[in-house]
Amino acid sequence: MSEAVLVSTTVNGDVVEFACPTDEVLLDSLRDRVGLTGVKEGCGTGDCGACSITLDGQLVCSCLVLGVEADGRDITTVEGLTEDGELHPLQQKFIDHAALQCGVCTPGFLVAAKALLDRNPNPTETEIRYALAGNLCRCTGYDKIVRAVQASAKELNKARR
Amino acid sequence: MPHDNSYTGQEFKVVGNRFARPDGVDKVTGRARYGADASAPGQLVARVLRSPHAHAKITKIDTAKAERLSGVKAVITSDDLPDLTGGDRGMADILENCMARGRALYDGHAVAAVAAVDEQTARKALKLIKVTYEVLPHVTDVDEAMKPEAPVIHDWVFTGGVNPQPTKPCNVANRTEMGHGDVDAGFAQADVVIERSYKTEQTHQGYIEPHACLASVNSDGSAEMWVTTQGPFSYRTVCASLLGMDLAKLKVTSSEIGGGFGGKTHVWAEPLALALSRKANRPVKLVMTRDEVFRATGPTASTSIDVKVGAKKNGEITAAELELRYQGGAFPGIWGMLGCMTGFACYDIANQRSVGWDVIVNRPKVAAYRAPSAPMAAYAVESIMDVVAEEIGMDPVDFRLKNVAKEGAQAPYGPIYGPIGIESALNAVKENPHMKVKLKKNQGRGVACGFWFNIGGQTCVDLNIGTDGSVNLAVGTVDVGGARSSMGMIAAEELGIDYEDVKVHVADTASLGHNDTTEGSRGTFSSGMATIFAARDAIEVLKERAAQMLDVPKESIQWENGTASATGAENSNLPTLTLKEIAAKSHNTGGPIAGHNEVTADGAGMGFAAHICDVEVDPETGLTKILKYTVVQDAGKAIHPDYVEGQFQGAAAQGIGWALNEEYVYGEDGRLQNPGFLDYRIPVCSDLPFIDTMILEIPNPNHPYGIRGVGETSIVPPLGAVGNAIANATGVRMNHAPMSPIRVLEALDRAGVSGDQVSAG
Amino acid sequence: MRYESPATTKEAVALLSKEKGPAFVIAGGTDLLVRMKSGLVEPALLVDVKRIPAMTTIKVMQTGFRVGAAVSGAELGAHKALGKAWPGVVEATNLIGSDQIQGRCTMVGNLCNASPAADSVPALIAAGAKAAIVGKQGRRTAAVEKIITGPGSTSLAKGEVIEALTLPKSSRRTGDAYLRFTPRTEMDIAVVGVGISMTLERGIIKKARVCLGAVAPTPILVPAAADTIIGTKLDDAALAALAAACSDACDPIDDKRGTAAYRIRVAGVLARRVATIAFQRAGGAA
Structure with a gap:
C-alpha cells in the first residue's frame, strides 16, 4: 500500500486539503475526495479528455497527474466555470446549439474550449478542431460542438470590445 | 411525394421548435450524475479478474489468499452464481458471459470478482487469486470458424435452420434464408451479372462512459441498483432472474447515460456487483476500465459477405443474392438474420434471396450496435450498386432511383412497404448543392443508401399535473440524446401549455410499469405516443373538472390551446378555464389530476437515408480524408430538429470511423491488441468536416404525429458512401472495411495506380 | 510508493x-x-x-x-x-x-x-x-x-x-522538419516518422542528417540517406534516391499499427516530403 500524503491545493478558488495515496491520480482525488464528479473518467489513459482540468492555467488530463503533484497548485474544473451562478458563455452556447447529447464528454470539452479561447480568442474552424482533438465525443460527430465554440468566441469577443 | 398525406400539414405550436433541453444546465455544470457518480454509505469497490486467454479450460480457482487480505469483503466465482435459468438457453448464455463457468471463452472473459474497501485493496486482491488454466485451441475469424477443422467452441451448438439438423456440433449456430421471386430466372434475364465479396472488421460502440453501477442488496432480499443503462427494466428482469430475486424487490434506477448505441442494452458486470453486494452485505460500486469495456462488452460483429446482382442494360435489377456471415462472439446471435432483413431493403427487387450465417468465435459476446447488422450488409450492397451502375454505364444515383423501393414494394423480410422515404431521399440527394461541388485531383464522391426498421414496443408514462399547473412527465425510456426535450414538447403540444411548464424525468423501475429497452430507435416514437395518449387522458380529467367548476355537463366542455370552455350559446357567458386555473382548484374537484398510458406501440415507421460523401485520397500513403459529408434522412416528423440532426451527424460520424479506421485487432494468440482509445481509432474532431443534414418529413401513418425513429439509420450508409467515394477518387474498389491507409495503399498497388508508381514514371 | x-x-x-x-x-x-x-x-x-x-x-x-x-x-x-x-x-x-x-x-x-x-x-x-x-x-x-x-x-x-x-545554434541556411504518418489527424502514434535537418551553401545541400522513427527497434540515423541529398539541390533524382535509401534502411515489424511493407513504402514517401520542407526552410529554391 502506498503511503498517504497530505495535499493542499486550490480548487475553483477554494483552498482544499485532502490526503491521498501517492500513486492516486488527481482525477480520483477530485472525484472521490473533493467530490467533484463533473470530472469524468472515460479512459484513464489520457486519450479521451473527459477528465480535462486546468492546472496552474495549463490544460491537462487529470488522469495523467498524480494527486500529490497538485500540492500548492491551482486547479479549475468544469464546476468552476460558472461565475456567481451565471453560466459561462461556452456553457450557454453548448445548450443553445445542442452541442451535447449524452453529455458525459461535455465537462472536458468545456474546459478544453475555455483554455483554447483564453489563449486564442479568434480561432479558425481548423484551429478549434485540432485544439479539441484530445476530447472524444461519440454522440455528436463534433458538428454542433464546433459551432457552439465558434458562437462563444464571437460572443466573448463582442463583450471584450 | 408518393405517401399517405393524412398526417401531413399538421399544425404544431411547440413541436418542431428548438428548445433548451431540461438537463442542459446539469450537464454543462458537471452536476449531472452518471453511472460512476453515485455513492452509498459504506460502499465497497469491485474489481473483476479476467481471462488472459482466448480459450481455456479453468481447472482451478484459488481465492483463499485474496479472501484473507485485509479489507477484502467478498470474492466471487461462478460458484456464487448458481444456474437458475432452468433451461433458458439465452439466459444461460448471459450468465456464462457475465462469469466464466469452467471455461474462458475469450480474452477478457470474467473469471472472478472481488469487493474491497478501496480500489488499491481490490486490485491487490485480484493478484492474489490463482487461476489454473489449460489453454485450448481458439478461433477468432468468422470464415476460419466455419471450416470443418476449426476448434468447436460449444459442444451443444448444432446448426439451426438447416434441414436435417446436423448431428455434429459446430461453430455455426444458425442459418437464415429469406427473399422472394425466382432468383435463377431473374439472373437469366440480366444483361450483366456481377459478383463480389466483402469483409468488415469488428467495431465497438465506443461510448465515452464505461459501464458503471452501484448495487446494494439487503439481508431481507430487497435490492437497489443505480446503473448506466439503456434498459433499466430489462436489466432488472435479467439480474433478478440470474440472481433469483423478485422483480418488485429489485429497484433499478438508470443514471444519466454517457452513450450506449446498443452496448448498454445488455448486462455485463451488473449481476456480479449484485452478487458481491449480497455476499458482502454492503453496497458495491463497480466501474469498468476502458480496457474492460473493449475486451468484455459487446462490440458488433465482423463479417464476410458475398453479393451478386444481375441487371438489364436499362438499369433494372432482375435478381440479387446475398450471403452473409456474421460472428457473434462466444455465443449464438441473431445477426445474420438482421443482415438478411436489411441488405436489399432500399430496393424493389422482384427476385432476391439472402442467406445469413451466425457464427461463434472466441471473441466477446456481440451486442447491438446502432442498426445492428445493417451497415455491413449495406457496405456490400451499396458498393456493388456502384459497380453494376458503372458496368452498364448509368449514373449511380439514377441506377438507385431506377430500382428504389416505393410504397407497395415488398421488403426482403416479407411485408409490403407503406409510405417510405428512400425515393425522396435520393431525389433530394440529386438536387443537393453538394452534388455540384467541383472535385479536384485525387478527390471523389460517393452516394449510398441505408435502411433501418425502427421498433416500438411496451411503453408507459405517467403525467402528473401540479396544483400550480406545472406538469411532471415520467417516462420509462432513457434519454440518450435529448429525448426529455422531445417528450416535454409533445406533452406541452397536447396540453396546450408552454414547454417550460413541463418537467420530464426518467423514472426508476419501482415508479412505472415495464418499459422495453430504449433501443431500435424507439424512444421518441414509443414514449412520444404514450405521452400523447397520457396527455389526452389527463385532458379528459381536466374537462371533467372544468365541467364541475362551470356546472355544465362534461360533454359540453371542449379543450383548446390549454383552455377549457363550455360550448353552446347558452354557455357563452361562462368563463374559460386555463389548465392552471383548473389545477389550482383540483383539491376541491376530486383531487390530483393525472394522465396515464400503457401501450405496446405498434407501427414504427421505417427509416431510410441517403448520404453523400466527398473524399481525398493520398495516393502515396493511402490516407483518406473526408472533405464534405451530407446526410439526407426521413424523420417522419422532427420533434426537436436539433436532436434529430444530432442523431444524423453522430450516426454518420460513427459510420465514417468504421469506414476508415475502427477495428478490433486480434493477435495470433487470440488476444485483443488494441483495447484503448489510442489504438482503437474513433474519429477525433480534426478528422471530420461539418456534417450537413437535411431532414425529410414523410409522416409515419401509424403515429399521431407521424414520428419515425431517427437514431440508427444513418450509421448504415457511410461504409458504402466512403467506399464509393474512394473508388471514384482512385478508380480502385475497396472490399474490406475499415478502408484504412494500409488497405487502400495495398489496393492501389495491386491496381498499379499508387503514387509511387505514378511518380516513378 | x-x-x-x-x-x-x-x-x-x-x-x-x-x-x-x-x-x-x-x-x-x-x-x-x-x-x-x-x-x-x-x-x-x-x-x-x-x-x-x-x-x-x-x-x-x-x-x-x-x-x-x-x-x-x-x-x-x-x-x-x-x-x-x-x-x-x-x-x-x-x-x-x-x-x-x-x-x-x-x-x-x-x-x-x-x-x-x-x-x-x-x-x-x-x-x-x-x-x-x-x-x-x-x-x-x-x-x-x-x-x-x-x-x-x-x-x-x-x-x-x-x-x-x-x-x-542554427543558421539561416539550416532547416529542419519532421513528419509522421498516422491514420488519424491527431491522438495517434506514428506508423512512420522522419526527421531531417540540412544546411545549405550557395543553394546546395552541404550537410544533412536523416533520422527515421517507428521503422526499427530504435529511431535510426541514416547517413546513407543523408549522402543521397548532400551535394544536390534536392532535385527529383535526389529525392528519389533519398526515398529509396530511407526505405532500404528500414527494419520494421508488422504490428497492430502497421505492416512492415507499409512502413518501408511510406518511409520513403515521407522522407521526400520532409526533405522538401527542410530545404525550403534552409532557404533552398524549389
Whole structure:
C-alpha cells in the first residue's frame, strides 16, 4: 500500500486539503475526495479528455497527474466555470446549439474550449478542431460542438470590445 | 411525394421548435450524475479478474489468499452464481458471459470478482487469486470458424435452420434464408451479372462512459441498483432472474447515460456487483476500465459477405443474392438474420434471396450496435450498386432511383412497404448543392443508401399535473440524446401549455410499469405516443373538472390551446378555464389530476437515408480524408430538429470511423491488441468536416404525429458512401472495411495506380 | 510508493541511486502513469523533477539552446526563438498527443520512454541534439542517438538522469522538419516518422542528417540517406534516391499499427516530403 500524503491545493478558488495515496491520480482525488464528479473518467489513459482540468492555467488530463503533484497548485474544473451562478458563455452556447447529447464528454470539452479561447480568442474552424482533438465525443460527430465554440468566441469577443 | 398525406400539414405550436433541453444546465455544470457518480454509505469497490486467454479450460480457482487480505469483503466465482435459468438457453448464455463457468471463452472473459474497501485493496486482491488454466485451441475469424477443422467452441451448438439438423456440433449456430421471386430466372434475364465479396472488421460502440453501477442488496432480499443503462427494466428482469430475486424487490434506477448505441442494452458486470453486494452485505460500486469495456462488452460483429446482382442494360435489377456471415462472439446471435432483413431493403427487387450465417468465435459476446447488422450488409450492397451502375454505364444515383423501393414494394423480410422515404431521399440527394461541388485531383464522391426498421414496443408514462399547473412527465425510456426535450414538447403540444411548464424525468423501475429497452430507435416514437395518449387522458380529467367548476355537463366542455370552455350559446357567458386555473382548484374537484398510458406501440415507421460523401485520397500513403459529408434522412416528423440532426451527424460520424479506421485487432494468440482509445481509432474532431443534414418529413401513418425513429439509420450508409467515394477518387474498389491507409495503399498497388508508381514514371 | 520532489538535480540523482526498488523519474508522467495504471510498472520511488529550476527552463546560449528535462511541449511550442531555429524539433514535440498531453509531456520523457515511435526523437537526432546527463559520478554528455538502445531501454546507468537537451545554434541556411504518418489527424502514434535537418551553401545541400522513427527497434540515423541529398539541390533524382535509401534502411515489424511493407513504402514517401520542407526552410529554391 502506498503511503498517504497530505495535499493542499486550490480548487475553483477554494483552498482544499485532502490526503491521498501517492500513486492516486488527481482525477480520483477530485472525484472521490473533493467530490467533484463533473470530472469524468472515460479512459484513464489520457486519450479521451473527459477528465480535462486546468492546472496552474495549463490544460491537462487529470488522469495523467498524480494527486500529490497538485500540492500548492491551482486547479479549475468544469464546476468552476460558472461565475456567481451565471453560466459561462461556452456553457450557454453548448445548450443553445445542442452541442451535447449524452453529455458525459461535455465537462472536458468545456474546459478544453475555455483554455483554447483564453489563449486564442479568434480561432479558425481548423484551429478549434485540432485544439479539441484530445476530447472524444461519440454522440455528436463534433458538428454542433464546433459551432457552439465558434458562437462563444464571437460572443466573448463582442463583450471584450 | 408518393405517401399517405393524412398526417401531413399538421399544425404544431411547440413541436418542431428548438428548445433548451431540461438537463442542459446539469450537464454543462458537471452536476449531472452518471453511472460512476453515485455513492452509498459504506460502499465497497469491485474489481473483476479476467481471462488472459482466448480459450481455456479453468481447472482451478484459488481465492483463499485474496479472501484473507485485509479489507477484502467478498470474492466471487461462478460458484456464487448458481444456474437458475432452468433451461433458458439465452439466459444461460448471459450468465456464462457475465462469469466464466469452467471455461474462458475469450480474452477478457470474467473469471472472478472481488469487493474491497478501496480500489488499491481490490486490485491487490485480484493478484492474489490463482487461476489454473489449460489453454485450448481458439478461433477468432468468422470464415476460419466455419471450416470443418476449426476448434468447436460449444459442444451443444448444432446448426439451426438447416434441414436435417446436423448431428455434429459446430461453430455455426444458425442459418437464415429469406427473399422472394425466382432468383435463377431473374439472373437469366440480366444483361450483366456481377459478383463480389466483402469483409468488415469488428467495431465497438465506443461510448465515452464505461459501464458503471452501484448495487446494494439487503439481508431481507430487497435490492437497489443505480446503473448506466439503456434498459433499466430489462436489466432488472435479467439480474433478478440470474440472481433469483423478485422483480418488485429489485429497484433499478438508470443514471444519466454517457452513450450506449446498443452496448448498454445488455448486462455485463451488473449481476456480479449484485452478487458481491449480497455476499458482502454492503453496497458495491463497480466501474469498468476502458480496457474492460473493449475486451468484455459487446462490440458488433465482423463479417464476410458475398453479393451478386444481375441487371438489364436499362438499369433494372432482375435478381440479387446475398450471403452473409456474421460472428457473434462466444455465443449464438441473431445477426445474420438482421443482415438478411436489411441488405436489399432500399430496393424493389422482384427476385432476391439472402442467406445469413451466425457464427461463434472466441471473441466477446456481440451486442447491438446502432442498426445492428445493417451497415455491413449495406457496405456490400451499396458498393456493388456502384459497380453494376458503372458496368452498364448509368449514373449511380439514377441506377438507385431506377430500382428504389416505393410504397407497395415488398421488403426482403416479407411485408409490403407503406409510405417510405428512400425515393425522396435520393431525389433530394440529386438536387443537393453538394452534388455540384467541383472535385479536384485525387478527390471523389460517393452516394449510398441505408435502411433501418425502427421498433416500438411496451411503453408507459405517467403525467402528473401540479396544483400550480406545472406538469411532471415520467417516462420509462432513457434519454440518450435529448429525448426529455422531445417528450416535454409533445406533452406541452397536447396540453396546450408552454414547454417550460413541463418537467420530464426518467423514472426508476419501482415508479412505472415495464418499459422495453430504449433501443431500435424507439424512444421518441414509443414514449412520444404514450405521452400523447397520457396527455389526452389527463385532458379528459381536466374537462371533467372544468365541467364541475362551470356546472355544465362534461360533454359540453371542449379543450383548446390549454383552455377549457363550455360550448353552446347558452354557455357563452361562462368563463374559460386555463389548465392552471383548473389545477389550482383540483383539491376541491376530486383531487390530483393525472394522465396515464400503457401501450405496446405498434407501427414504427421505417427509416431510410441517403448520404453523400466527398473524399481525398493520398495516393502515396493511402490516407483518406473526408472533405464534405451530407446526410439526407426521413424523420417522419422532427420533434426537436436539433436532436434529430444530432442523431444524423453522430450516426454518420460513427459510420465514417468504421469506414476508415475502427477495428478490433486480434493477435495470433487470440488476444485483443488494441483495447484503448489510442489504438482503437474513433474519429477525433480534426478528422471530420461539418456534417450537413437535411431532414425529410414523410409522416409515419401509424403515429399521431407521424414520428419515425431517427437514431440508427444513418450509421448504415457511410461504409458504402466512403467506399464509393474512394473508388471514384482512385478508380480502385475497396472490399474490406475499415478502408484504412494500409488497405487502400495495398489496393492501389495491386491496381498499379499508387503514387509511387505514378511518380516513378 | 514513495514520492519525492527534490529542488536540485543532485538530490534527484542521490534519491534514485539509493533506492533499491524500481525507481522512476516523473516529468510529464504521460507515459509513466499509463504504465502504472496498467500494472506494467510498480515503482517503489517516484522522483518528480518539475521543481528543479535547471530542468524547467529553456536557456538561449551562445552555442544554441538548452531545454530543461521538465519543459512541457506547450512551453516549448510557445518559445519563439526556439521555434524559429528548430521548427522541426518543436513541431515534432507538439505532435505528441493532444493539447492536454502537451501541457505535461516533455522531450526528455519522450526520449527516456524509448519507444521506437517517439515523435520528438527523430527530429532531435536529425538536429544533432545532445543530452546533458547527471549521475553519481558527475556530468557527461551524449548524442541523443546514443540514448535509446532498444524498445523501452536506454543507455542511462542507474541513478543517471537527463537534466537537459542541448540544440546547436542554427543558421539561416539550416532547416529542419519532421513528419509522421498516422491514420488519424491527431491522438495517434506514428506508423512512420522522419526527421531531417540540412544546411545549405550557395543553394546546395552541404550537410544533412536523416533520422527515421517507428521503422526499427530504435529511431535510426541514416547517413546513407543523408549522402543521397548532400551535394544536390534536392532535385527529383535526389529525392528519389533519398526515398529509396530511407526505405532500404528500414527494419520494421508488422504490428497492430502497421505492416512492415507499409512502413518501408511510406518511409520513403515521407522522407521526400520532409526533405522538401527542410530545404525550403534552409532557404533552398524549389
